[in-house]
Amino acid sequence: MKRKPDLLWVLVILFSLGMVTTGYTQSMWDRQGSQPASQSQQ
Secondary structure: OOHHHHHHHHHHHHHHHHHHHHHHHHHHHHHHOOOOOOOOOO
């Protein structure tokens, strides 16, 4: 019965990675001085 917590952790990790990736991408785009990402994940 340890699969439920594992699934929860996977979702949490994926969500965190998505947030970090979005922030990192925005920072890189801001550094380059290119147009800001108008399309966000969902």
